[in-house]
Structures are given as C-alpha cells and as structure tokens.
Amino acid sequence: MYIFDSLSRKKKIVNNFNKVNIYVCGVTAYDICHIGHARLFIIFDILIRYLNFMDFKVKYVRNITDIDDKIINISTKKKINFYNFVNKIINEIDIDLDKLKLIKPNYEPKVTNYISSIIEDINKLIKNGKAYINKNKDILFNIKKFNNYGILSKNNKKIFFDFTIWKNSNINNKFNINDFNWISPWGIGRPGWHIECSTISRVFFNNTINIHGGGIDLIFPHHENELAQSLSINENFKINIWMHVGSVKISGKKMSKSNGNFIYLRNLFKFFNYDVIKYYLSNKNYRNPIDFSFKNLLKSKKIINNIHKNFMEFNIYNSENIKNIFFKNEFINNMDNNLNINNVYTLLNYMIKESNKYKNVKSIISKNILNDIFFIMKIIGLINNNNFFLKNNKNINNKNIYNVIENLIKKRNIARKNKNWNISDNIRNYLNNLGIILEDKNNKTIWYFN
Known part of the structure; x- marks a missing residue:
C-alpha cells in the first residue's frame, strides 16, 4: 500500500x-x-x-x-x-x-x-x-x-x-x-x-x-x-x-466561528445517519479540501438509501462470504493507491447500476454484486452491523426489532388484502414516524431507513 x-x-x-x-x-x-x-x-x-x-x-x-x-x-x-x-x-x-x-x-x-x-x-x-x-x-x-x-x-x-x-x-x-x-x-x-x-x-x-x-x-x-x-x-x-x-470549507472560506460558518458534528446527526456523513466526508481525495454543502450531503443520503433499498430487497444481510469478493481486485487496487476512497465509491455506484441491469433477468447476479457492495462497505466502516440503517428510537427498541417490523408489515399486507385501508395506513404511518419507508412493488413490500 x-x-x-x-x-x-x-x-x-x-x-x-x-x-x-x-x-x-x-x-x-x-x-x-x-x-x-x-x-x-x-x-x-x-x-x-x-x-x-x-x-x-x-x-x-x-x-x-x-x-x-x-x-x-x-x-x-x-x-x-x-x-x-x-x-x-x-x-x-x-x-x-x-x-x-x-x-x-x-x-x-x-x-x-x-x-x-x-x-x-x-x-x-x-x-x-x-x-x-x-x-x-x-x-x-x-x-x-x-x-x-x-x-x-x-x-x-x-x-x-x-x-x-x-x-x-x-x-x-x-x-x-x-x-x-x-x-x-x-x-x-x-x-x-x-x-x-x-x-x-x-x-x-x-x-x-x-x-x-x-x-x-x-x-x-x-x-x-x-x-x-x-x-x-x-x-x-x-x-x-x-x-x-484536507480541510472542510464552507462557501469557499475556512470554517471558523469568527467567519460565522462553523458546523458542529452533532448538528448533522439531527438530520443524517452516521453512514451518510461518513460517505459524504470521505467521498473526495482525502488530501483535497471539501466545500461543505447540505445539497451534496442530501445527494449522499440518496445514494446510501438506494443501496439500503437494494440490500433489503435481496436480503443481503446474512451472508458471510467475504473471501470471494468479485470486485476485490478493483477495490484493493484503489485502496492501495493512496487510499483512493472516492474511486471506491465510484466503483460502488457502478456496481449498483450493474446489479440493477440483472434484477429482472438473473437475480442471483444482482445478489452476488450486492453482496460485494455489502462487504466493501463493511470493510471500510459504512456498515457497522446488519441493522445499520435503523434509528435508535424509544418507540421501537425491542432487541428483535427486525422481526417486529416484519410482523407489522405482514399485518399491513393482510389488512390490504382484506381492504382494511384504515389499518394499513395506520401501520405505514407508524413506521414512517420511526424513519422507516415502505415500498410496495411486484407483490412484495420492502422497507429501509429514511
């Protein structure tokens, strides 16, 4: 390296x-x-x-x-x-x-x-x-x-x-x-x-x-x-x-209290999850400065959410095959070349596009590519655990949080089937308030953290 x-x-x-x-x-x-x-x-x-x-x-x-x-x-x-x-x-x-x-x-x-x-x-x-x-x-x-x-x-x-x-x-x-x-x-x-x-x-x-x-x-x-x-x-x-x-600038100026352009890290946590912040602050050559903008931070959030959605759809989280990353050589070459993290992120976005090409043809190809993305993200710390996208919320802190959400979605789907729209809407709204987004597609409901 x-x-x-x-x-x-x-x-x-x-x-x-x-x-x-x-x-x-x-x-x-x-x-x-x-x-x-x-x-x-x-x-x-x-x-x-x-x-x-x-x-x-x-x-x-x-x-x-x-x-x-x-x-x-x-x-x-x-x-x-x-x-x-x-x-x-x-x-x-x-x-x-x-x-x-x-x-x-x-x-x-x-x-x-x-x-x-x-x-x-x-x-x-x-x-x-x-x-x-x-x-x-x-x-x-x-x-x-x-x-x-x-x-x-x-x-x-x-x-x-x-x-x-x-x-x-x-x-x-x-x-x-x-x-x-x-x-x-x-x-x-x-x-x-x-x-x-x-x-x-x-x-x-x-x-x-x-x-x-x-x-x-x-x-x-x-x-x-x-x-x-x-x-x-x-x-x-x-x-x-x-x-x-490199430093973080705001509107081209050095960040400082005297310039009135000072941003505390904890203020970002009010709006963004840790993986979005990490992705944004590292998605540029580390030696170069970053000119901070909420617009670009929101773009990072959209990218991370898109990856979350794909993981959820293919149930990537339980795989343990880290030894056979298909894109391993590209990943290592970029990291060994002066910690070229932004090129790794370019690679991840390319892999997402490749995965989407095969969704309706050979889903096993999509799953394998997404599996690679999962482990690359895990290696560099964008995924801390299998429920990395969940918010710590006082209203839903059961240890079996994954099962709780899945059971609520099952109840909602039963309500939809029986045309109990009031119950269905109440469950969706409840999950939305917890920061969990539902998408109904191809007779299946997927969920991810917003």
Whole structure:
C-alpha cells in the first residue's frame, strides 16, 4: 500500500512488514467536535479498517490536548474548574465520535499525564543546545540550531521565529497556578503545544512512526516544529510518512466561528445517519479540501438509501462470504493507491447500476454484486452491523426489532388484502414516524431507513 508523503512529496510504501504504527494529532479539549475533526478521523478510520482487513497489525495512537491557553481562558471566563471543564468536553467529544462508529485508538493519551516525560525532553533540548531560557524564563526552541527547519512546509518565504516549548508561570500570573501548572527544574509552568506530540510519540513508538497524520493546516507550524523537536531529541527518530487530510470549507472560506460558518458534528446527526456523513466526508481525495454543502450531503443520503433499498430487497444481510469478493481486485487496487476512497465509491455506484441491469433477468447476479457492495462497505466502516440503517428510537427498541417490523408489515399486507385501508395506513404511518419507508412493488413490500 502506498500513501502520499507530505515531506518527500511522493507516494511511499506504508510498510514492508505486517506492523504499522500510526500517530494522529487529536482534538484540543476546549470545544466539541466540528465536521473538520469528523473528516480527519473518518479518513484514518477507513485507513485502519482497511489495514486490518489486509492483516496488518496496527498500533493506533491519537493524543488529546488537555492543556492549552484556549482551555484555560474559556474555563476561567466561565468560572468552571479547569479539570471539570476539560473532562466534560472530552466526554462530549467521545459521544459524538461514538456516533460515527469509529474504531477507537489503541491508546488515547492525555498530555497532562506525560508532563514528566515532556520535562525530560525539554531538559535534553537545553543540554544539547537546541533550546534556551529567555528573559521571561520561558523555554524556546532555537530553530537556527536545526539545519533543516522548514523542510516539511517547503515555504521559504515564511519568516520563522523560535517557538515556546515551556511557558513560565509565576505568582502574578492571571491564572490560578495550582490548577494547570507544574513544577519543573526551571520553575512553575506548563508545556507549549508542539512539544507534547514529540514526547508522546517518542513514549509510544520509541524510534519509528510509520504514518503520522493530521489536518493539512497542521503542516505549519505544528508538524514543522514537532519534526524539528523530535529529531533534536533523538536523531535516529523516523517518521516514514506524513499524511495530511484536507480541510472542510464552507462557501469557499475556512470554517471558523469568527467567519460565522462553523458546523458542529452533532448538528448533522439531527438530520443524517452516521453512514451518510461518513460517505459524504470521505467521498473526495482525502488530501483535497471539501466545500461543505447540505445539497451534496442530501445527494449522499440518496445514494446510501438506494443501496439500503437494494440490500433489503435481496436480503443481503446474512451472508458471510467475504473471501470471494468479485470486485476485490478493483477495490484493493484503489485502496492501495493512496487510499483512493472516492474511486471506491465510484466503483460502488457502478456496481449498483450493474446489479440493477440483472434484477429482472438473473437475480442471483444482482445478489452476488450486492453482496460485494455489502462487504466493501463493511470493510471500510459504512456498515457497522446488519441493522445499520435503523434509528435508535424509544418507540421501537425491542432487541428483535427486525422481526417486529416484519410482523407489522405482514399485518399491513393482510389488512390490504382484506381492504382494511384504515389499518394499513395506520401501520405505514407508524413506521414512517420511526424513519422507516415502505415500498410496495411486484407483490412484495420492502422497507429501509429514511
């Protein structure tokens, strides 16, 4: 498998062996997830699911930044205990990401649990001359001492400045020093943003990261600074592939609260199921930005619903034959070629059209093609279980939900046969209110989630 490397600007092989170490820069816990977070984590979820399918052993680490000026400022302004605020935000983030049904990282380290390791790395940078203490007693990384600074961002026009790796605090600091500062050899303070990823990746991966991921906006300064630090701490440290995911824009502008174009992930869940959101946010080359629109999200919903309908009609859900995917080679070739997910979706749409050609001729052909679609979708996480299209609804939460719906449809068909239209309409309306659509065709009723 080959992935585009932002450092070398070319595709590089993921690993010649069966183990893959992946580190992804996670959220900063000052606010809940927006759709930019969702896209980043969806892309890496698809990558990891595919690597698992190809029998790679994946070690996936995604950090949580739980100490940051934004967190301090917001919690102070709201007069909320710093740790209570952070833990509440992390819990809310987990709720949103769980709804996307993503594979959880093997490890999700919080920065505040690694302060002693961060202090150890900063001390090493001071001793080897790569960092210094300024007049304010902050500790800064000296970029002039790292010859290749700027190699990742490739932007020689930037005016580069030394950056802070440890922020000094004192008794006159406007923040409560007991809440979010630590004792170090240089006094009371807290780590800067960039040093945390260098330290955590060192702790978990020792000398090598196969894939280091993040949003494309992190290339500079965060990943540029991280690279300089990591190599200054350990010159043998290797990051084989820097993998960056394009941002989500709205009306061509960067998504931000200041621009008034900010969309929280949980707001999408009010209207769309997780598989529709995942399909939409990954249906473009992952390196390119997405210009978000509800119109295109509705198109994605229509595509997913069409696939659901076909699955329902041919009762695809009970097959376990994953070894003999007819379109397996096309699927693998696209995924191995820089995680070409959008081409996989093009393939799925082609397969749906092929399946429809044979519906009234040889239904076994249609069923085999749909079976392929089912397992491709399952491999990349668009299907979480056989009842993936059902909404969790308080009015219909029986464990045997499938049988409940089928029995209601049988009662409705009996009512229709006996021309009891009132009963028939009541059952249809009841199911419609639960988000379940019925279609009567060829003396058969199929149902799917709207």
